[in-house]
Amino acid sequence: MRDLDLLLDRTLDRVAADEAEPTAARLAEGRAELAAALAGGPATRKRRRWVAVAAAAVAVAVGGVLVQGVEQADTAAAASLIRAADLATSVTDQPMRPDQYRYVRSRYEGITLVDVAGTAAYEQALRNEKWIPAALDGEWLERQVVEGPATWLPGHEGTGTPGGPSNREGEFRAPCGNFAYFAADQPDRCAHGDWGNPTPAFLASLPEDPRALYDLLASDRGDGPGGVLMTARDALMSGRLPAAVRARLYRALALIPDLRVTEERANLDGRAGTALGVRWREDFVEVIVDPSNGDFIGGREVVAEDGGRLPRGTVRQSSSATTAVVDRLGDAPA
Amino acid sequence: MAPTRPPARVVLDEQSLLTLYESTAARLHRYVARRVGADTAQDVVSEAFLALWEQRAGQVFEADTLRAWLYGVATNLLRRHVRSEERKLRAWSREHASRTDVADVGDRATGAADADALAGPLTRWLTDLRGEERDVLLLTAWAQLSPGEIAVALDVPVATVRTRLHRARARLRTRLADHLTDTGDDHA
Numbered sequence: 001m002r003d004l005d006l007l008l009d010r011t012l013d014r015v016a017a018d019e020a021e022p023t024a025a026r027l028a029e030g031r032a033e034l035a036a037a038l039a040g041g042p043a044t045r046k047r048r049r050w051v052a053v054a055a056a057a058v059a060v061a062v063g064g065v066l067v068q069g070v071e072q073a074d075t076a077a078a079a080s081l082i083r084a085a086d087l088a089t090s091v092t093d094q095p096m097r098p099d100q101y102r103y104v105r106s107r108y109e110g111i112t113l114v115d116v117a118g119t120a121a122y123e124q125a126l127r128n129e130k131w132i133p134a135a136l137d138g139e140w141l142e143r144q145v146v147e148g149p150a151t152w153l154p155g156h157e158g159t160g161t162p163g164g165p166s167n168r169e170g171e172f173r174a175p176c177g178n179f180a181y182f183a184a185d186q187p188d189r190c191a192h193g194d195w196g197n198p199t200p201a202f203l204a205s206l207p208e209d210p211r212a213l214y215d216l217l218a219s220d221r222g223d224g225p226g227g228v229l230m231t232a233r234d235a236l237m238s239g240r241l242p243a244a245v246r247a248r249l250y251r252a253l254a255l256i257p258d259l260r261v262t263e264e265r266a267n268l269d270g271r272a273g274t275a276l277g278v279r280w281r282e283d284f285v286e287v288i289v290d291p292s293n294g295d296f297i298g299g300r301e302v303v304a305e306d307g308g309r310l311p312r313g314t315v316r317q318s319s320s321a322t323t324a325v326v327d328r329l330g331d332a333p334a
Numbered sequence: 335m336a337p338t339r340p341p342a343r344v345v346l347d348e349q350s351l352l353t354l355y356e357s358t359a360a361r362l363h364r365y366v367a368r369r370v371g372a373d374t375a376q377d378v379v380s381e382a383f384l385a386l387w388e389q390r391a392g393q394v395f396e397a398d399t400l401r402a403w404l405y406g407v408a409t410n411l412l413r414r415h416v417r418s419e420e421r422k423l424r425a426w427s428r429e430h431a432s433r434t435d436v437a438d439v440g441d442r443a444t445g446a447a448d449a450d451a452l453a454g455p456l457t458r459w460l461t462d463l464r465g466e467e468r469d470v471l472l473l474t475a476w477a478q479l480s481p482g483e484i485a486v487a488l489d490v491p492v493a494t495v496r497t498r499l500h501r502a503r504a505r506l507r508t509r510l511a512d513h514l515t516d517t518g519d520d521h522a
Contacts, residue, residue, distance in 0.1 A: 004507050007452070011510075012475045014453040015460070019367035019375075022360055026376070031355050034383050038348040186451075281364070307357070309478060 006114070021224035021281070024258070083254075083261045087274060088247035091294030096325045102132040103324045103333055104239030107268050110301075110317035111153055112163075113309060120158025121310070124150040131329050132177065132240065136199065137190050140177040141329050144168050156310075195220065196234040203245055210251035217252060225256045226280025233287050236296035239323040246294050250276075253287075262286070267298030268320040275300070282308045283316060296321055346390050346400065355383055358401055365477040366408055370415045378415070382408040399486055405477055406487030409469050452510065459509045467502035470495055 022030075096102060106128045114120035125147040132140055150163030172179040176190035177197070193202025195217075207213050214228065221227035232249055235241055241249065253259065256278050265275035267288050277286035277300075284304040290297050298320040303310045310316065324333035344350050359379060367375035385407045386400075395403075460468060473479045473487065481499070485492040 004510055005503070008456075008503065008506055008510055009475070011452045011456045012471075015457045016368040019364070020372040022363045022367075022372075022376070027359055027363075030359060030376070030380060031352065033380060034355055035348075035352060037384060038351065038387065282361075305361070307361070 017281075018221055018223045018227065021226065021279075023224070083274065087289050087291060087294055088250040090291060091243040091247045091250075093243040094323065094325050096134050098134045099327075100134055101326050101329055101331070102130075102134070102239060103326045103331070104130045104132065105322045105324075106237065106319060107147070108317060108319045109268055110319075111310065111314065112150075114158050114162075119156065121153040121156040122150045122158070122162030123153055124163055130177075130239070131326070131331075133329075136177075137175055139173055139175055139329060140179070142172045142177075142179060144170065153310075195231050196238060198235055198238055198240050198245075203242070206245065206248070208248065210248055211255060213248055213252040214255045223280070225258065225278050226283075226285060228256055229253060229259075229276065229278050229285055229287060230280055233285075233296075233299055236287060237299075237321060239296075239321065243294065246296075250289070250294070260284075265300070267300075268318045269298070271297055271320065273297045279304060295323065343394055343396055344400075345394050346387070346392065350400070351383065351387055351391075354400055354404065358404060359383075361477075362404065362408060365405070365472075366412065368476050369412055369472060374415060378408060378411050381411055385411065398483070402479065402483040402486035405473060405479060405483070406489065409473065409487060412469075413465065452513070455513055456506065456510070459506055463502055463505060467498045467505075470498040471502040471506075474499060 094102075107125070108128075109123065109125045111121050111123055114122065126144060127147050128142070128144045130140065130142045146163070146169060150161075152158060152162050168181045172181060174180070176188060178186070178189050189197050190199065193199030195202075207216060217228040217231050218225075221231045223230065232253055235249065236246070253276050256276075258278060260275075260277045262275040262277060264272045265286065265288050266272050271290075273288040274291045275286040275288045277284055279285075280301075282303060282305040283301045285302075286300045287296060288298045288300070289295065298318070300318050301316040303312050303314040303316055306312050322333075326333055362382065363372075363375050363379050366378045370378065382404060386404050389407070390403060460471075463471065469488065470484055473484045474481075479487065481492050481495045484495045488495070
């Protein structure tokens with residue numbers, strides 16, 4: 001029963017979660033409309049009348065806000081474009097022979113909400129390792145382990161032992177990475193590519209132009225500027241983006257409105273890189289890139305709003321990523 | 335637990351409504367957009383603030399109550415859009431019927447594949463719930479209101495909120511269990 005409740009909560013959390021966020025400009029406009037409506041007459045007046053007053057007054061009230069917003073965004077965007085373009089010029093590939101494997105190791109520490117109300121939540125760390133053959137239809141290997149026991153988040157203690165078995169823990173082997181933990185009826189991952197599973201055919205289909213790539217990232221997820229970064233993160237986490245595609249991706253990410261670039265951001269392993277960050281839903285999310293070679297080295301999600309399930313400033317997730325090329329399935333890199 | 339000090343009381347004037355807009359509009363928009371889509375959400379959110387003003391301007395309230403009222407007003411406005419809500423949910427359900435991707439590990443980790451695969455069917459089942467049960471369920475799950483806040487929002491006793499939530503969840507659990515049995519998965 002508890003499992004069903006948990007599954008219900010998690011699934012509810014996903015339904016229609018990809019609706020576009022209101023932009024800062026739209027919110028400023030809404031506030032200006034409201035202020036204009038409030039100034040337009042006493043509270044006893046009919047609503048329809050207020051809306052009409054609001055519509056007339058908004059053009060003036062909003063003008064200033066928008067102009068100011070655009071100027072600030074232009075300056076910040078110019079700086080971030082230059083910085084992200086720097087990242088794009090530094091990318092390098094790790095050459096791989098047809099008989100070798102790409103090794104992708106990711107570590108995560110994060111907070112899992114037990115129920116949608118967020119009354120109970122626990123902290124847990126995971127390590128995930130993948131070996132991906134150069135020929136994708138060969139055998140893949142994935143190992144995931146929980147690092148240390150899960151602990152209740154202070155102030156969000158639930159009952160019993162936190163955590164519990166996941167269908168993704170353990171060792172999995174399968175051609176094409178069609179692992180047993182995927183839900184039934186999934187498309188063959190050799191034949192069907194997407195951002196999280198960037199097959200050669202999927203990569204070849206991506207536009208060359210950074211603006212067109214940005215538009216595709218935006219439309220595929222439909223979750224605002226934050227969604228663009230999260231989709232890019234999915235692709236980067238795969239460890240399978242060639243240098244040329246990563247370069248284009250960083251140029252596309254530079255086009256995110258209000259992108260914040262932070263130097264010397266540490267990943268979960270303490271390794272520092274350049275972080276590209278933006279608001280996404282109630283969080284500020286970042287991808288961290290090694291500026292010396294353009295490698296994706298991790299990410300962070302920090303709660304950025306008051307009044308939610310977790311206090312503002314809480315690190316919801318921190319991760320690290322490493323890639324290498326190895327000769328045999330299951331080999332750790334030298 | 336008893337509050338250590340009496341809750342702040344405020345008069346709903348222009349400034350407090352604008353302050354409420356600044357702190358709550360984005361969150362309310364997100365909730366409404368998940369129910370009826372982002373385009374309609376803009377109108378519903380604007381109208382909710384104006385309707386709240388129309389209904390409550392000049393009244394004295396406890397600060398926590400105001401947010402609940404706002405969600406109550408928005409929920410009432412959503413009832414006018416019930417057909418477009420159901421259309422939207424069905425369309426979303428079709429679009430996500432087969433989409434699954436487990437790229438994310440950590441926060442959204444355990445059972446991510448299952449939850450993604452089930453999001454499509456669950457969306458369909460939401461449209462089968464009674465409107466009042468769906469309101470309580472989604473005010474809890476998507477707006478993250480407590481039963482007490484929902485009781486204020488909808489002007490019903492807390493016990494009624496709990497009953498509706500219990501019924502909605504029981505119906506969805508049953509559909510979920512049936513679905514998992516049909517697809518040969520065992521979570522119960």
